[in-house]
Amino acid sequence: MGMTIAEKILASKSGAARVAPGEIVDAYPDVVMSHTATWRSVSVMRRIGATKLYDPERLAIVLDHISPAKTEKYAQDQQTSRNFAREYGIRKFYDVDAGIAHLVLMEHGHIKPGDLIVGTDSHCTIYGALGSLGTGIGYTEVTSVWVTGKLWMKVPTTLRFVLNGQFVIGVSAKDLMLHLIGRLGADGCGYKSAEFYGDALPRMSISERMTMANLAMEMGSKCVFVPPDEKTAEYLRPRLQDPATQYQPVYADADALYEQEIRVDLSQLEPMVACPHQVENTKPITEVVGTRIDQAFLGSCANGKYEDLAVAAQILRGRKVDPRVRLIVTPGSREILLQAMQSGVLQTLVESGALVTNPGCGACAGDGGTMADGEVSLSTANRNFIGRMGSPKSSIYLSSPATLAASAVKGAIADPREFL
């Protein structure tokens, strides 16, 4: 019997010839990511009296949530993280100006196909967009990996998703994922790995694959894989210039065992919206059109990428944001912000009435854009949990960037197909 991608990567990182679902292995990650939570891992390290890292080159630290600091407490915590990075000579350290950890690490060539990445963030699944195994852990476990280099991992079973056909105009990777999360439920892929295949895959950009691998966490996925192809190689080429960053893509064997196959015809999908207060509470846009919104947030590791901003700008060009709506745009990273400046996308957004913030997690992580009682937010992020963006009496709907831009113009949830 052959192996899936998750099985192959976990075998390779634990020094085994082969592993099977259910087995527990001691795996050695290539990258240990910690974001704003870094200071907590530092405090655990101090508390237990550890002073030496297994391998400083494997650590990556990005200060992305609540950046720049908004209170003294955040400032002190960030200082702790910064000082730790200096003391231990962490070369993959990015300060509050860089952007969201996941996007920053991929843009800077720190994530390679076949890598194992763990980090203090559930959306580490996003690294699967490049064919790597990414998964979230807590801050104490990060300390443990810093010091010992390894962690126990259970080998997951795998679901095989087959995507065929083409999106109709106005429908995107975000709508696909909201469709799947609604169909499978918040734990439909719980404890499992997800592999994506189908004739649609070669047409999907790296940005779309990031959205897919990111959102797949919201159906419980432990890890996600889009097998590397020409597009992956093209994305990585300018980013992996160091000869030390050679990589070997990992593919599933033809006779790998899958728990289930789930097929989607992309041409049948329509724009989808996740309604309060669970991501699995999805509805086709036609059922929610006309819902009034007070705020629209375009950003996050799910949809704060350049392509996401560009799609929104395409709809907002020559139009104005409804005066009753606050449109907040938070580019995912400095690279994305620069690209949006150079291409004119940023100017289009600002002219339409958008408020543009510095790169980072922004309103998704509760940094700015806090919602008052009774307010409604439409967001391109990945979570609409009660109180996540402020008052527990506010509500959050989730959509694609195109739906968000159309809705910002209308002042209410709107169908982007009318604007394209």
Next chain:
Amino acid sequence: MPATQIEGRVFKFGDNVNSDIIIAGRYLIYIDPKELAQHAFEMLGEGFPARLTQYDILVAGRNFGCGSAREQASTAIKGLGIKAVVAASFARTFYRNAINDGLTIVECPELYAAVAEGDRIAIELASGRITHQGGEYAFPQMPDSVRRILELGGLANYLKANLPAGS
């Protein structure tokens, strides 16, 4: 060393209780169990978290602790004085964080269906059984290597006791 038997009154939650509900993002500036416990589950409205201090064990449906990987979700529950969480299933990040925090967790979908709020249950960790109103429910044991972390009260203690030479 945690007790081998945990006994007490049950508070019952439904499915998909996410970690933003357990502890909101704005409190992640804390790591102390007592500080976190003051804000645990406050999204659920009046009476929380004070109501929960009258119970010993949380019982929940599917996918308990889903969403954010924040370790403070399990720390906050521990801070409330809750001795164990029994759920039909757990989200994997919560499952790991609970073990690493030394919070006892048990997967037992059969008990979830049978139990009501305020009932008393007893969890026998060594034999993998829960007793409730004369009924008995079996649950799967954790692998020994993982149970060792829980038995030492969490990963920080485990790590301290097993630091690699020179670190």
